[in-house]
Amino acid sequence: xxxxxxxxxxxxxxxxxxxxxxxxxxxxxxxxxxxxxxxxxxxxxxxxxxxxxxxxxxxxxxxxxxxxxxxxxxxxxxxxxxxxxxxxxxxxxxxxxxxxxxxxxxxxxxxxxxxxxxxxxxxxxxxxxxxxxxxxxxxxxxxxxxxxxxxxxxxxxxxxxxxxxxxxxxxxxxxxxxxxxxxxxxxxxxxxxxxxxxxxxxxxxxxxxxxxxxxxxxxxxxxxxxxxxxxxxxxxxxxxxxxxxxxxxxxxxxxxxxxxxxxxxxxxxxxxxxxxx
Amino acid sequence: xxxxxxxxxxxxxxxxxxxxxxxxxxxxxxxxxxxxxxxxxxxxxxxxxxxxxxxxxxxxxxxxxxxx
Amino acid sequence: xxxxxxxxxxxxxxxxxxxxxxxxxxxxxxxxxxxxxxxxxxxxxxxxxxxxxxxxxxxxxxxxxxxxxxxxxxxxxxxxxxxxxxxxxxxxxxxxxxxxxxxxxxxxxxxxxxxxxxxxxxxxxxxxxxxxxxxxxxxxxxxxxxxxxxxxxxxxxxxxxxxxxxxxxxxxxxxxxxxxxxxxxxxxxxxxxxxxxxxxxxxxxxxxxxxxxxxxxxxxxxxxxxxxxxxxxxxxxxxxxxxxxxxxxxxxxxxxxxxxxxxxxxxxxxxxxxxxxxxxxxxxxxxxxxxxxxxxxxxxxxxxxxxxxxxxxxxxxxxxxxxxxxxxxxxxxxxxxxxxxxxxxxxxxxxxxx
Numbered sequence: 001x002x003x004x005x006x007x008x009x010x011x012x013x014x015x016x017x018x019x020x021x022x023x024x025x026x027x028x029x030x031x032x033x034x035x036x037x038x039x040x041x042x043x044x045x046x047x048x049x050x051x052x053x054x055x056x057x058x059x060x061x062x063x064x065x066x067x068x069x070x071x072x073x074x075x076x077x078x079x080x081x082x083x084x085x086x087x088x089x090x091x092x093x094x095x096x097x098x099x100x101x102x103x104x105x106x107x108x109x110x111x112x113x114x115x116x117x118x119x120x121x122x123x124x125x126x127x128x129x130x131x132x133x134x135x136x137x138x139x140x141x142x143x144x145x146x147x148x149x150x151x152x153x154x155x156x157x158x159x160x161x162x163x164x165x166x167x168x169x170x171x172x173x174x175x176x177x178x179x180x181x182x183x184x185x186x187x188x189x190x191x192x193x194x195x196x197x198x199x200x201x202x203x204x205x206x207x208x209x210x211x212x213x214x215x216x217x218x219x220x221x222x223x224x225x226x227x228x229x230x231x232x233x234x235x236x237x238x239x240x241x242x243x244x245x246x247x248x249x250x251x252x253x254x255x256x257x258x259x260x261x262x263x264x265x266x267x268x269x270x271x272x273x274x275x276x277x
Numbered sequence: 278x279x280x281x282x283x284x285x286x287x288x289x290x291x292x293x294x295x296x297x298x299x300x301x302x303x304x305x306x307x308x309x310x311x312x313x314x315x316x317x318x319x320x321x322x323x324x325x326x327x328x329x330x331x332x333x334x335x336x337x338x339x340x341x342x343x344x345x
Numbered sequence: 346x347x348x349x350x351x352x353x354x355x356x357x358x359x360x361x362x363x364x365x366x367x368x369x370x371x372x373x374x375x376x377x378x379x380x381x382x383x384x385x386x387x388x389x390x391x392x393x394x395x396x397x398x399x400x401x402x403x404x405x406x407x408x409x410x411x412x413x414x415x416x417x418x419x420x421x422x423x424x425x426x427x428x429x430x431x432x433x434x435x436x437x438x439x440x441x442x443x444x445x446x447x448x449x450x451x452x453x454x455x456x457x458x459x460x461x462x463x464x465x466x467x468x469x470x471x472x473x474x475x476x477x478x479x480x481x482x483x484x485x486x487x488x489x490x491x492x493x494x495x496x497x498x499x500x501x502x503x504x505x506x507x508x509x510x511x512x513x514x515x516x517x518x519x520x521x522x523x524x525x526x527x528x529x530x531x532x533x534x535x536x537x538x539x540x541x542x543x544x545x546x547x548x549x550x551x552x553x554x555x556x557x558x559x560x561x562x563x564x565x566x567x568x569x570x571x572x573x574x575x576x577x578x579x580x581x582x583x584x585x586x587x588x589x590x591x592x593x594x595x596x597x598x599x600x601x602x603x604x605x606x607x608x609x610x611x612x613x614x615x616x617x618x619x620x621x622x623x624x625x626x627x628x629x630x631x632x633x634x635x636x637x638x639x640x641x642x643x644x645x646x647x648x649x650x651x652x653x654x655x656x657x658x659x660x661x662x663x664x665x666x667x668x669x670x671x672x673x674x675x676x677x678x679x680x681x682x683x684x685x686x687x688x689x690x691x692x693x694x695x696x697x698x699x
Binding site for chain 1: 278279280286287289290291292293296297313315328330331333334335336337338339341342343344345
């Protein structure tokens with residue numbers, strides 16, 4: 001018999017169904033799924049949350065999250081989430097997307113949901129490769145990175161350069177909060193959790209569009225162990241995709257997204273004076 | 278007494294918990310193969326476990342429960 | 346009964362949708378359906394609804410998918426090239442068994458085509474608006490009044506069978522003004538217990554999805570959907586028969602082409618030719634049962650189409666070789682004149698009379 005009363009200090013969150021995921025061993029998707037589910041539990045919002053998971057490794061998300069789930073076509077999650085949120089603004093709506101989905105085929109949907117300032121939460125897994133289809137070059141694959149469709153390494157002369165989503169979206173007036181995190185150590189997992197929780201809290205509070213980019217790995221398609229993958233990610237991806245907060249309108253001292261946008265364009269007559277009565 | 282328990286049904290033997298443990302008391306059990314064909318993680322010195330949760334924080338399969 | 350008002354077809358489509366309980370409209374500008382979106386943008390806010398001009402047709406139809414998944418009555422509208430872009434979303438809507446209404450105010454094609462009236466998206470609407478095994482109900486109104494009536498019906502049918510429904514018309518009808526009696530606003534919209542509105546902790550989670558990695562399960566799901574299609578085929582065929590009872594020559598036409606064909610049929614009767622007009626109102630399900638009844642006496646079928654004869658195939662499937670079936674039409678936005686159609690009837694009558 002134990003001498004002291006023990007308490008459970010870490011267990012599977014309720015919002016994550018007791019189902020073995022389709023993810024490969026060591027895949028960081030599982031960590032991020034758990035952080036989302038913990039957040040849903042801690043905010044007590046499972047009953048009003050609707051998740052959107054589009055094509056890619058996250059496509060089976062509806063089997064893993066206990067909240068209502070909508071599967072979306074490749075790249076279209078922000079549009080689908082927009083439709084859901086506009087119908088039921090009291091729902092908490094999140095989209096969980098990979099890099100091919102969010103930064104290639106769905107770039108238009110990503111940019112415009114952001115610039116509309118949809119009050120939704122986007123979780124963006126950037127692992128610089130298409131995982132589900134077997135390791136093709138992604139919009140975020142690094143220069144010289146070897147993939148199935150860049151067998152000689154990403155040649156920037158023909159394939160161009162990777163897209164830095166947080167930096168790109170930070171030029172827009174619409175987003176409330178943009179942060180890039182990673183989950184390679186317990187300390188970074190805690191930071192990622194804090195960011196994800198804030199991204200959901202923002203929606204609960206009506207602050208607006210929040211996107212958390214999680215720099216991630218793909219051991220299977222990178223052809224490395226999970227441990228080697230983290231090393232490769234730290235040496236190659238983090239310098240290209242620096243961690244940090246790219247937008248946080250409240251922390252920047254603005255009252256709201258709208259106030260920040262108005263301040264930025266205050267010299268425009270129509271912005272300052274308002275439109276048609 | 279702190280302890281960590283791995284649910285073999287979920288563990289895929291990736292070893293991220295092994296690297297995360299500050300006390301180096303988590304290992305993959307080479308004598309055991311799960312139904313899915315993995316060597317599952319286990320604690321080799323439960324008396325030393327402080328229940329810090331580092332292993333669980335890194336587990337992508339939410340296979341670890343920690344008591345403290 | 347409400348009073349008749351004079352309204353433009355495209356605006357009637359919008360007004361009738363709002364009266365049917367549609368509070369969400371997602372669209373993208375394209376000629377010749379523009380007045381519909383403009384009307385929605387002006388009037389949706391007044392009823393507490395949402396008009397959202399999406400970044401693309403692709404985004405618009407996926408917003409429709411999301412809103413439908415959330416249980417709302419929702420609509421989008423476009424014109425031919427834009428409908429092609431929507432085809433991805435329509436397939437997903439069908440695959441996820443979601444109700445939605447899609448309006449196609451057709452223009453000439455292929456490609457950018459013209460902005461003049463056409464019916465050349467018939468195959469696309471009735472056979473293959475998107476990948477995979479699915480159908481959707483397609484209504485082809487021929488008057489502004491029918492636009493009002495069938496938009497209202499489309500929402501009910503979409504909800505009843507959990508299927509996308511299309512209103513297919515040409516730019517001529519969209520731009521036409523006619524007196525119309527608008528439907529009464531609909532108060533009772535059916536419950537949708539399958540919708541994703543949050544579990545509220547009271548039920549297992551709902552999933553809206555078209556992905557089945559288990560091939561047998563997808564096979565079974567598709568078969569169940571086709572059983573529903575059989576019910577639609579049995580219950581939802583609609584057509585109008587004009588002077589068909591004794592007709593030797595049955596002219597088959599829908600939409601604006603049917604208005605022209607009707608004039609030509611009258612003129613043919615004056616010349617002593619026993620012509621009749623069969624007008625499909627549902628293009629899918631094609632009104633095969635009513636058309637079959639004409640086969641006993643008809644000596645020939647002439648389809649009059651603002652396209653290269655796509656519908657003629659469906660007529661041939663019904664007639665099945667028991668009488669000659671030919672096609673007359675113009676494309677690219679050229680509207681056939683009643684005189685042209687009359688000439689075609691006279692020539693066909695002579696041929697089948699030989």
